[in-house]
Amino acid sequence: MTSPARWPLHPPPSAGEALSSWLTRIAAAHRLRLDELLADNLGTYTFDVFDRTTGGLDITPPRELLVALEQRTGRDRHELWGMSIAGNVPWLLDDLEPSDDEEAFHTYVRQHHVLLTARERPARLASPWRAWLPREPLRRACPTCIAGPERVPGLTLVSQLPLTLSCPRHGCYLESAYGSLDTNIIWVDGHAEPRPAPPAVRAMDQRSADALRVGIVRLPRRDVHAGIWFRMLRTIIDELSTSATHARTHAHTLREVWASIEQPIRGGLSVWRSFELLDWSIQQRLLEAAAAAIAMIEDGTIRAPGTDGALFLPAPHRPADDGRTPRPIADSTRTQAEPIDYWKAVVDSFNEVVSLALADPAQAELLYRFVSSGPGGPNNARRILADIGITEYASSQNIP
Ligand SMILES: [Zn+2]
Incomplete structure:
Protein backbone atom coordinates (compact mmCIF):
# COMPACT_ATOMS: atom_id res chain seq x y z
CA MET A 1 0.00 0.00 0.00
CA VAL A 89 -10.73 26.06 23.18
CA PRO A 90 -10.91 26.39 26.16
CA TRP A 91 -8.62 29.41 26.53
CA LEU A 92 -10.36 31.73 24.09
CA LEU A 93 -13.89 30.45 24.64
CA ASP A 94 -15.54 27.78 26.75
CA ASP A 95 -17.56 26.07 24.06
CA LEU A 96 -17.79 26.18 20.28
CA GLU A 97 -21.53 25.67 20.19
CA PRO A 98 -23.71 28.65 21.12
CA SER A 99 -25.17 27.78 24.49
CA ASP A 100 -28.84 28.18 25.45
CA ASP A 101 -27.80 27.98 29.07
CA GLU A 102 -28.11 31.45 30.59
CA GLU A 103 -25.22 30.55 32.87
CA ALA A 104 -22.81 30.33 29.91
CA PHE A 105 -22.66 34.12 29.59
CA HIS A 106 -22.52 34.55 33.33
CA THR A 107 -19.69 32.04 33.71
CA TYR A 108 -17.51 33.72 31.09
CA VAL A 109 -18.28 37.39 31.59
CA ARG A 110 -19.21 37.70 35.28
CA GLN A 111 -16.43 35.90 37.10
CA HIS A 112 -14.25 39.00 36.98
CA HIS A 113 -14.87 42.65 37.83
CA VAL A 114 -12.61 45.53 36.86
CA LEU A 115 -14.26 48.92 36.23
CA LEU A 116 -17.39 48.27 38.31
CA THR A 117 -18.29 46.30 41.39
CA ALA A 118 -20.45 43.19 41.06
CA ARG A 119 -23.62 44.94 42.29
CA GLU A 120 -23.23 47.70 39.69
CA ARG A 121 -23.49 45.24 36.83
CA PRO A 122 -27.06 44.49 35.70
CA ALA A 123 -28.29 40.98 34.97
CA ARG A 124 -28.12 40.13 31.29
CA LEU A 125 -30.09 37.60 29.32
CA ALA A 126 -27.85 36.42 26.51
CA SER A 127 -28.74 33.07 24.99
CA PRO A 128 -27.90 31.41 22.78
CA TRP A 129 -24.41 32.80 23.28
CA ARG A 130 -20.74 32.03 22.77
CA ALA A 131 -17.77 34.28 23.38
CA TRP A 132 -16.04 36.39 20.71
CA LEU A 133 -17.47 34.73 17.58
CA PRO A 134 -19.31 37.30 15.46
CA ARG A 135 -22.31 36.56 13.28
CA GLU A 136 -20.02 36.52 10.24
CA PRO A 137 -16.22 36.28 10.35
CA LEU A 138 -14.46 39.60 9.88
CA ARG A 139 -12.11 39.99 6.93
CA ARG A 140 -9.18 42.18 7.90
CA ALA A 141 -5.47 42.41 7.23
CA CYS A 142 -2.50 44.58 8.08
CA PRO A 143 -1.48 46.83 5.15
CA THR A 144 2.15 46.76 6.26
CA CYS A 145 2.23 42.95 6.49
CA ILE A 146 0.75 42.72 3.01
CA ALA A 147 2.69 45.45 1.22
CA GLY A 148 5.81 45.88 3.33
CA PRO A 149 9.18 44.32 2.60
CA GLU A 150 8.28 41.17 4.60
CA ARG A 151 5.16 40.57 2.51
CA VAL A 152 3.49 38.26 5.01
CA PRO A 153 0.83 36.36 3.06
CA GLY A 154 -2.68 35.40 4.11
CA LEU A 155 -5.17 36.39 6.80
CA THR A 156 -4.71 35.55 10.46
CA LEU A 157 -7.27 33.63 12.49
CA VAL A 158 -7.51 36.36 15.12
CA SER A 159 -8.22 39.04 12.49
CA GLN A 160 -11.55 37.30 11.88
CA LEU A 161 -12.67 37.97 15.44
CA PRO A 162 -13.72 41.23 17.15
CA LEU A 163 -10.88 40.71 19.61
CA THR A 164 -8.07 42.94 18.37
CA LEU A 165 -7.80 46.15 16.37
CA SER A 166 -4.16 46.25 15.32
CA CYS A 167 -1.33 44.15 13.94
CA PRO A 168 0.96 43.09 16.80
CA ARG A 169 3.92 43.05 14.44
CA HIS A 170 3.53 46.60 13.07
CA GLY A 171 1.16 48.39 15.42
CA CYS A 172 -1.08 49.70 12.65
CA TYR A 173 -4.81 49.09 12.42
CA LEU A 174 -6.06 45.99 10.66
CA GLU A 175 -8.07 47.17 7.65
CA SER A 176 -11.19 45.58 6.20
CA ALA A 177 -10.75 43.57 3.03
CA TYR A 178 -13.00 41.55 0.77
CA GLY A 179 -10.48 38.75 0.52
CA SER A 180 -6.91 37.91 -0.27
CA LEU A 181 -4.74 35.61 -2.30
CA ASP A 182 -1.21 35.56 -1.00
CA THR A 183 -0.23 39.20 -0.79
CA ASN A 184 -2.81 40.33 -3.33
CA ILE A 185 -5.71 41.78 -1.44
CA ILE A 186 -8.86 43.71 -2.23
CA TRP A 187 -9.40 46.39 0.41
CA VAL A 188 -12.94 47.51 1.19
CA ASP A 189 -12.08 51.19 0.84
CA GLY A 190 -10.05 50.63 -2.31
CA HIS A 191 -6.68 51.38 -0.74
CA ALA A 192 -5.17 50.95 2.68
CA GLU A 193 -2.52 53.31 3.93
CA PRO A 194 -1.23 52.04 7.28
CA ARG A 195 -2.85 53.94 10.17
CA PRO A 196 -0.84 53.76 13.41
CA ALA A 197 -2.96 52.57 16.33
CA PRO A 198 -2.76 54.47 19.65
CA PRO A 199 -0.32 53.07 22.24
CA ALA A 200 -3.21 51.87 24.44
CA VAL A 201 -4.66 49.79 21.59
CA ARG A 202 -1.25 48.39 20.72
CA ALA A 203 -0.62 47.40 24.33
CA MET A 204 -3.98 45.62 24.63
CA ASP A 205 -3.58 43.81 21.32
CA GLN A 206 -0.03 42.77 22.17
CA ARG A 207 -1.34 41.13 25.31
CA SER A 208 -3.99 39.24 23.33
CA ALA A 209 -1.32 38.16 20.84
CA ASP A 210 0.85 36.92 23.74
CA ALA A 211 -2.13 35.04 25.14
CA LEU A 212 -2.69 33.21 21.87
CA ARG A 213 1.00 32.60 21.19
CA VAL A 214 2.40 31.60 24.59
CA GLY A 215 -0.67 31.28 26.81
CA ILE A 216 0.51 33.84 29.35
CA VAL A 217 -0.09 37.61 29.63
CA ARG A 218 2.15 39.93 31.59
CA LEU A 219 0.17 42.39 33.73
CA PRO A 220 1.74 44.92 36.11
CA ARG A 221 0.79 42.96 39.24
CA ARG A 222 1.48 39.43 37.97
CA ASP A 223 1.34 37.18 34.94
CA VAL A 224 -2.09 35.74 34.16
CA HIS A 225 -3.15 32.76 32.12
CA ALA A 226 -4.60 33.38 28.62
CA GLY A 227 -8.00 32.13 29.75
CA ILE A 228 -8.14 34.78 32.47
CA TRP A 229 -6.96 37.53 30.12
CA PHE A 230 -9.69 36.89 27.54
CA ARG A 231 -12.36 36.69 30.24
CA MET A 232 -11.18 39.92 31.84
CA LEU A 233 -11.12 41.68 28.48
CA ARG A 234 -14.66 40.50 27.80
CA THR A 235 -15.58 41.67 31.31
CA ILE A 236 -14.27 45.19 30.64
CA ILE A 237 -16.26 45.31 27.39
CA ASP A 238 -19.39 44.28 29.28
CA GLU A 239 -18.74 46.92 31.93
CA LEU A 240 -18.29 49.58 29.24
CA SER A 241 -21.69 48.52 27.83
CA THR A 242 -23.33 49.37 31.16
CA SER A 243 -25.60 52.40 31.45
CA ALA A 244 -24.84 55.29 33.83
CA THR A 245 -27.97 54.40 35.79
CA HIS A 246 -26.67 50.93 36.64
CA ALA A 247 -23.07 52.03 37.17
CA ARG A 248 -24.30 54.40 39.90
CA THR A 249 -21.36 55.75 41.89
CA HIS A 250 -18.89 54.70 39.21
CA ALA A 251 -20.78 56.14 36.24
CA HIS A 252 -18.23 58.96 36.15
CA THR A 253 -15.47 56.36 35.56
CA LEU A 254 -17.27 55.05 32.49
CA ARG A 255 -17.88 58.62 31.25
CA GLU A 256 -14.18 59.44 31.65
CA VAL A 257 -13.15 56.40 29.63
CA TRP A 258 -15.61 57.11 26.83
CA ALA A 259 -14.72 60.82 26.79
CA SER A 260 -11.05 59.93 26.33
CA ILE A 261 -11.89 58.48 22.92
CA GLU A 262 -14.45 61.21 22.23
CA GLN A 263 -17.48 58.96 22.41
CA PRO A 264 -20.67 59.13 24.48
CA ILE A 265 -21.16 56.61 27.27
CA ARG A 266 -21.69 53.05 25.92
CA GLY A 267 -20.28 54.24 22.59
CA GLY A 268 -23.77 55.28 21.52
CA LEU A 269 -25.27 51.84 22.15
CA SER A 270 -28.95 52.43 22.90
CA VAL A 271 -30.37 48.94 23.50
CA TRP A 272 -28.06 46.37 25.09
CA ARG A 273 -27.13 43.36 23.00
CA SER A 274 -24.25 41.01 23.56
CA PHE A 275 -20.98 42.29 22.09
CA GLU A 276 -20.78 39.37 19.66
CA LEU A 277 -24.07 40.39 17.99
CA LEU A 278 -23.24 44.09 17.57
CA ASP A 279 -22.19 45.72 14.31
CA TRP A 280 -18.45 45.91 13.78
CA SER A 281 -18.56 49.72 14.04
CA ILE A 282 -19.77 49.49 17.66
CA GLN A 283 -17.50 46.56 18.43
CA GLN A 284 -14.55 48.73 17.32
CA ARG A 285 -15.63 51.51 19.68
CA LEU A 286 -15.90 49.08 22.59
CA LEU A 287 -12.44 47.65 21.89
CA GLU A 288 -10.97 51.19 21.66
CA ALA A 289 -12.66 52.05 24.96
CA ALA A 290 -11.41 48.83 26.62
CA ALA A 291 -7.86 49.67 25.57
CA ALA A 292 -8.26 53.22 26.89
CA ALA A 293 -9.72 51.96 30.18
CA ILE A 294 -6.79 49.60 30.79
CA ALA A 295 -4.27 52.36 30.04
CA MET A 296 -6.11 54.79 32.32
CA ILE A 297 -6.10 52.31 35.21
CA GLU A 298 -2.41 51.68 34.69
CA ASP A 299 -1.45 55.36 34.63
CA GLY A 300 -3.71 56.22 37.57
CA THR A 301 -6.17 58.41 35.63
CA ILE A 302 -9.09 56.30 36.85
CA ARG A 303 -9.62 53.97 39.76
CA ALA A 304 -10.80 50.41 39.14
CA PRO A 305 -12.98 49.34 42.08
CA GLY A 306 -13.69 45.82 40.75
CA THR A 307 -12.05 42.88 42.49
CA ASP A 308 -9.60 42.36 39.59
CA GLY A 309 -8.76 46.03 39.01
CA ALA A 310 -5.58 45.77 41.10
CA LEU A 311 -4.05 43.40 38.52
CA PHE A 312 -3.41 46.48 36.37
CA LEU A 313 -1.54 48.28 39.14
CA PRO A 314 2.12 47.80 40.01
CA ALA A 315 2.96 45.42 42.84
CA PRO A 316 3.20 47.13 46.24
CA HIS A 317 6.53 48.84 46.80
CA ARG A 318 9.10 46.85 48.79
CA PRO A 319 12.01 49.01 50.00
CA ALA A 320 15.38 47.88 48.67
CA ASP A 321 18.06 46.81 51.11
CA ASP A 322 20.32 49.85 51.69
CA GLY A 323 23.14 47.63 52.96
CA ARG A 324 23.21 49.37 56.33
CA THR A 325 20.13 47.94 57.99
CA PRO A 326 21.20 44.85 59.98
CA ARG A 327 19.71 41.62 58.60
CA PRO A 328 18.22 38.92 60.78
CA ILE A 329 21.04 36.66 61.97
CA ALA A 330 19.76 33.48 60.33
CA ASP A 331 19.42 35.18 56.93
CA SER A 332 22.89 36.79 56.93
CA THR A 333 24.48 33.53 58.13
CA ARG A 334 22.89 31.52 55.32
CA THR A 335 23.94 34.04 52.69
CA GLN A 336 27.59 33.88 53.74
CA ALA A 337 27.74 30.13 54.22
CA GLU A 338 25.63 28.95 51.28
CA PRO A 339 25.83 30.83 48.00
CA ILE A 340 22.62 30.34 46.05
CA ASP A 341 22.79 27.36 43.69
CA TYR A 342 20.73 28.58 40.76
CA TRP A 343 20.87 25.26 38.89
CA LYS A 344 19.59 23.44 41.95
CA ALA A 345 16.78 26.01 42.13
CA VAL A 346 15.95 25.37 38.46
CA VAL A 347 15.84 21.59 38.96
CA ASP A 348 13.77 21.95 42.14
CA SER A 349 11.34 24.29 40.38
CA PHE A 350 11.02 21.96 37.41
CA ASN A 351 10.33 18.98 39.66
CA GLU A 352 7.71 21.05 41.44
CA VAL A 353 6.11 22.04 38.14
CA VAL A 354 6.00 18.39 37.01
CA SER A 355 4.33 17.40 40.29
CA LEU A 356 1.73 20.12 39.81
CA ALA A 357 1.19 19.13 36.17
CA LEU A 358 0.66 15.48 37.10
CA ALA A 359 -2.11 16.49 39.50
CA ASP A 360 -3.72 19.39 37.66
CA PRO A 361 -4.58 19.46 33.91
CA ALA A 362 -4.48 23.28 33.90
CA GLN A 363 -0.91 23.23 35.16
CA ALA A 364 -0.12 20.47 32.66
CA GLU A 365 -1.40 22.69 29.85
CA LEU A 366 0.86 25.53 30.98
CA LEU A 367 3.83 23.17 31.02
CA TYR A 368 2.88 21.88 27.57
CA ARG A 369 2.75 25.44 26.17
CA PHE A 370 6.10 26.25 27.72
CA VAL A 371 7.80 23.13 26.33
CA SER A 372 6.14 23.44 22.91
CA SER A 373 7.61 26.93 22.47
CA GLY A 374 11.03 25.29 22.38
CA PRO A 375 12.78 23.17 19.74
CA GLY A 376 10.58 20.47 18.23
CA GLY A 377 7.34 22.35 18.76
CA PRO A 378 4.05 20.76 19.85
CA ASN A 379 4.89 17.19 18.79
CA ASN A 380 8.09 17.14 20.77
CA ALA A 381 6.32 18.70 23.75
CA ARG A 382 3.67 15.97 23.73
CA ARG A 383 6.34 13.28 23.59
CA ILE A 384 8.29 14.82 26.47
CA LEU A 385 5.17 15.15 28.61
CA ALA A 386 4.04 11.61 27.77
CA ASP A 387 7.47 10.30 28.76
CA ILE A 388 7.02 11.69 32.25
CA GLY A 389 3.44 10.45 32.49
CA ILE A 390 1.56 13.69 31.77
CA THR A 391 -1.25 13.04 29.32
CA GLU A 392 -4.23 14.92 30.81
CA TYR A 393 -4.32 18.47 29.48
CA ALA A 394 -6.56 20.48 27.15
CA SER A 395 -4.29 20.53 24.12
CA SER A 396 -4.08 16.76 24.19
CA GLN A 397 -7.83 16.33 24.54
CA ASN A 398 -8.75 18.88 21.89
CA ILE A 399 -6.87 17.11 19.18
CA PRO A 400 -9.18 15.46 16.68
ZN1 LIG B 1 1.47 43.89 10.20
Missing part, protein backbone atom coordinates in the same frame (compact mmCIF):
# COMPACT_ATOMS: atom_id res chain seq x y z
CA THR A 2 1.48 3.35 -0.99
CA SER A 3 0.99 6.51 1.01
CA PRO A 4 -1.16 9.25 -0.53
CA ALA A 5 0.74 11.64 -2.79
CA ARG A 6 1.74 15.06 -1.51
CA TRP A 7 0.42 18.05 -3.35
CA PRO A 8 3.22 19.49 -5.52
CA LEU A 9 2.98 22.92 -3.88
CA HIS A 10 2.31 23.56 -0.21
CA PRO A 11 3.80 26.84 1.02
CA PRO A 12 4.13 26.99 4.82
CA PRO A 13 1.44 28.79 6.84
CA SER A 14 2.43 32.22 8.13
CA ALA A 15 2.36 32.97 11.86
CA GLY A 16 -1.20 32.89 13.19
CA GLU A 17 -2.69 32.26 9.75
CA ALA A 18 -6.23 30.89 9.53
CA LEU A 19 -6.65 27.42 8.02
CA SER A 20 -8.96 28.76 5.29
CA SER A 21 -6.41 31.40 4.31
CA TRP A 22 -3.57 28.91 4.03
CA LEU A 23 -5.64 26.46 1.98
CA THR A 24 -6.83 29.27 -0.31
CA ARG A 25 -3.18 30.08 -1.00
CA ILE A 26 -2.36 26.43 -1.70
CA ALA A 27 -5.33 26.20 -4.06
CA ALA A 28 -4.21 29.33 -5.88
CA ALA A 29 -0.70 27.93 -6.25
CA HIS A 30 -2.26 25.02 -8.16
CA ARG A 31 -4.54 27.38 -10.13
CA LEU A 32 -7.58 26.01 -8.35
CA ARG A 33 -10.34 27.49 -6.23
CA LEU A 34 -10.51 26.49 -2.58
CA ASP A 35 -13.70 24.46 -3.12
CA GLU A 36 -12.08 22.60 -6.03
CA LEU A 37 -8.98 21.79 -4.03
CA LEU A 38 -10.93 20.24 -1.17
CA ALA A 39 -13.64 18.56 -3.25
CA ASP A 40 -11.45 16.73 -5.76
CA ASN A 41 -7.95 16.42 -4.41
CA LEU A 42 -8.16 14.62 -1.08
CA GLY A 43 -8.42 11.04 -2.33
CA THR A 44 -11.71 9.44 -1.34
CA TYR A 45 -12.46 12.17 1.20
CA THR A 46 -14.17 15.36 0.11
CA PHE A 47 -14.93 18.54 1.98
CA ASP A 48 -17.66 20.92 0.82
CA VAL A 49 -16.67 24.48 1.78
CA PHE A 50 -20.20 25.65 1.02
CA ASP A 51 -21.85 23.20 3.41
CA ARG A 52 -22.73 25.24 6.50
CA THR A 53 -23.39 22.13 8.60
CA THR A 54 -19.71 21.18 8.65
CA GLY A 55 -18.80 23.98 11.07
CA GLY A 56 -16.47 25.61 8.60
CA LEU A 57 -12.76 25.37 8.04
CA ASP A 58 -11.83 27.97 10.61
CA ILE A 59 -14.32 27.04 13.34
CA THR A 60 -14.03 23.28 13.72
CA PRO A 61 -12.39 21.40 10.85
CA PRO A 62 -13.29 17.68 10.81
CA ARG A 63 -10.65 15.19 11.89
CA GLU A 64 -10.82 13.39 8.52
CA LEU A 65 -9.99 16.62 6.73
CA LEU A 66 -6.98 17.28 8.97
CA VAL A 67 -5.68 13.74 8.43
CA ALA A 68 -6.06 14.16 4.65
CA LEU A 69 -4.33 17.56 4.76
CA GLU A 70 -1.48 16.12 6.81
CA GLN A 71 -0.96 13.49 4.11
CA ARG A 72 -1.11 16.02 1.27
CA THR A 73 1.07 18.73 2.82
CA GLY A 74 3.26 17.06 5.42
CA ARG A 75 2.10 19.56 8.06
CA ASP A 76 1.27 18.03 11.41
CA ARG A 77 -2.51 17.81 11.88
CA HIS A 78 -2.20 19.14 15.42
CA GLU A 79 -0.59 22.27 14.02
CA LEU A 80 -3.46 22.58 11.52
CA TRP A 81 -5.99 22.14 14.35
CA GLY A 82 -4.36 25.11 16.08
CA MET A 83 -5.13 27.22 12.99
CA SER A 84 -8.86 26.92 13.81
CA ILE A 85 -10.99 28.39 16.58
CA ALA A 86 -11.55 24.86 17.95
CA GLY A 87 -7.81 24.57 18.48
CA ASN A 88 -8.04 27.51 20.89
